[in-house]
Amino acid sequence: MLENRCCKSCLVFASSCQEERKWAYMYNGKRPREFSESDGCQETKLSKLSSDDSSSDDNNSNASSPQDSGDFLLPGSHGQSGDDSKRSDSSSDTDSSLIHHCSIGLDKPDLVNQSDSDSLSDSVEESPEEQSEDDGENDDSSFSDSPRDGHRSHAGDSSSDLDALIQPIGRDNSISCLIRCSRSDYGSIASLNRSFRSLIRSGEIYKLRRQNGVVEHWVYFSCHLLQWEAFDPIRHRWMHLPRMPPNECFIFSDKESLAVGTELLVFGKEVTSQVIYRYSILTNSWTTGTSMNAPRCLFGSASLGEIAILAGGCDSQGNILSSAEMYNSETQKWETLPSMNKPRKMCSGVFMDKKFYVIGGIGGAGKDARVLTCGEEYDLETKKWTEIPNMSPGRSGAAAEMPAAAVAPPLVAVVNNELYAADHAGMEVKKYDKEGNSWLTIGRLPERAVSMNGWGLAFRACGDRLIVIGGPRALGEGFIEINSWVPSERPPQWNLLARKQLGNFVYNCAVMGC
Incomplete structure (x- = not known):
């Protein structure tokens, strides 16, 4: 399957590809083994990774895409917008001494069968700074955190792998590494062997993340009646969910949404x-x-x-x-x-x-x-x-005079156990004073996040930040914009995370933290 490689030494994380095409794993900042390209799996000397090596690895992670040569591309290995240091809510900020870097070079595209590539592909788009307003329709592939069932070829697919995961460091240390990886990489990781696939496909990895306080928050929303999009606010990635089952009555009924666990x-x-x-x-x-x-x-x-x-x-x-x-x-x-x-x-x-x-x-x-x-x-x-x-938070302006059912439910969200509200009529952000049992205006909403009496605008907590999803009123499809603000950084300074041509009305929205 993989020519001139020793599969026992390491398992791979596809998000950090090296141009040198070497397999390596890191333990406490050291490179325990290196292997000769020409001599298969012969061991060489122990060596410590220098800062120059780390810098080189980071630069090489932006190497040209394998798609240029017809190779299959694993999700997470290309096209990231924004700074690569922004891995995830948890993985970017967690200081893991177990694995500082993992890398792989693929000589062949058969790590995963080509027939199953759709279930591992994701839709990656540029950040708004790099994106023009007319290029938002280039992500039609479906995305999954972990692959669907299917027949694949897997590196290290033997019974001895089932308990060890990454054999040289043991199962417990392997899991400590995996829970700190971004879940956008789990589709790639699940393709490595049966043990990885079982850990991710069963949902066990998410239980372990929750037990260790490791959480990533993704935004799921719908601007079309049966179609949902997911957005990773750390990596600035768009993911296209499969279309919901068609049901004419369901399409036109009132709908609510909720993200809980991995659902x-x-x-x-x-x-x-x-x-x-x-x-x-x-x-x-x-x-x-x-x-x-x-x-x-x-x-x-x-x-x-x-x-x-x-x-x-x-x-x-x-x-x-x-x-x-x-x-x-x-x-x-x-x-x-x-x-x-x-x-x-x-x-x-x-x-x-x-x-x-x-x-x-x-x-x-x-x-x-x-x-x-x-x-x-x-x-x-x-x-x-x-x-x-x-x-x-009450109603202000014209909304106060409207019939009770004409105005959307309160747009509220909690960040760090503090309650915030979006006043769509006054385009203001308010904060709840627990002691005084009152609401205080602290800033403005993004100017282009318009709504119809609060309908069509999403206001959600996403980890340590507030998210506003909406768009300007326009004829035709229009654009949707995702803005974020970290309340600990006062006053409100909204950061445009992404813009996409989806329509400018949000029907439903939920944030999944897992």
């Missing part, structure tokens, strides 16, 4: 019942999700790790609900929770200080429908709801 859930309606479609990053495919105990729409929701809570909303007859449920993505089961103090729909949900909050919404029915200014806090330990007055 993206989209809630909608069929002819006579509610339905949930579930996208898994482990299989890169959509399936029908498990139904709630009390199906609903127009609810408030938020996730924390592998669990999510949904509260309020209305049933298929339009009755406003006070009930709530908790979902576990690992068991795919729903648990009924105690009911809120007030029924409400079109509300928003967040996790803050390890408690779940539902904010604002509409209470009452018919002519008695009114906007609620209170919020409610659910304590996961005591399993009790507590009402909090004046927790909703």
Whole structure:
């Protein structure tokens, strides 16, 4: 499979290719072995990697693409926009003494069979600084964190690999290295051998990441009714998800979305019942999700790790609900929770200080429908709801005079256990004062992030930053823009991460942290 290479010495990470075409692994800053090109797997001397070697490796990671010569290209090995030092929320900032650098040279494109290349390919686009406004349609390939099932040739595919992963450093050290890699590279890593593939395809690697506090946040959003895009805000990469199953009733129904664990859930309606479609990053495919105990729409929701809570909303007859449920993505089961103090729909949900909050919404029915200014806090330990007055950011300008159901639910997000809101009418960012139980204006929203009474604009927390997704009003498709701001860097200075020709109306948006 790989000519003149010793497969036992190292397994590869395709995101850092060397021009020298040598296999190497690093342990505590040292290069334990080097191999002769002409002599197969003969061992040579021990050597320490100098700073010059590191610099050379970094420069060589930008070598020309194998596609130029017809070779198969593994995801993560090319086309990165922005600084390569920006690996991921976790992998770029974690000081790992286990592996400082891993590299590979591929003489042949048969590490992965060509027939399965689609499931490992991703869509990579330039950063907005390098991108013109008319080149946003060059990413039609699907992306998966890990490959679909298929027949592949794998380096080191033997029973002895199943426990060791990277044999010279052992299984535990191997896993410590893997959980610090960006999950955009996991499709490549899974192609190395059965042990890697099992670790990633089963989802075990994500459980280990969560246990070790290693999290990457990607944004998933839809500007077309059945099509979803994913965006990695660290590497500035776009990923095109498979199209959702066609269902005419579902297409035109009210939909909510929620990312929990390694799943993206989209809630909608069929002819006579509610339905949930579930996208898994482990299989890169959509399936029908498990139904709630009390199906609903127009609810408030938020996730924390592998669990999510949904509260309020209305049933298929339009009755406003006070009930709530908790979902576990690992068991795919729903648990009924105690009911809120007030029924409400079109509300928003967040996790803050390890408690779940539902904010604002509409209470009452018919002519008695009114906007609620209170919020409610659910304590996961005591399993009790507590009402909090004046927790909703309220409505300003023309939005205050509009019918209750004409305005979008509160646009709220939590970063570092601080609650923020986007005032779409005043184009302002507000912060919640927990002590004074009030809202303070701290800055402006991006000027081009327009909406229709709050609809079509996404305002989300993404790790340590706030994300605004929207676009200017324009005829035709228009552009969508992703802006970010790190609240610890005051005042608000919005950074344009990406611009893409997708349309300028966001139907649904969720952030997956795993």
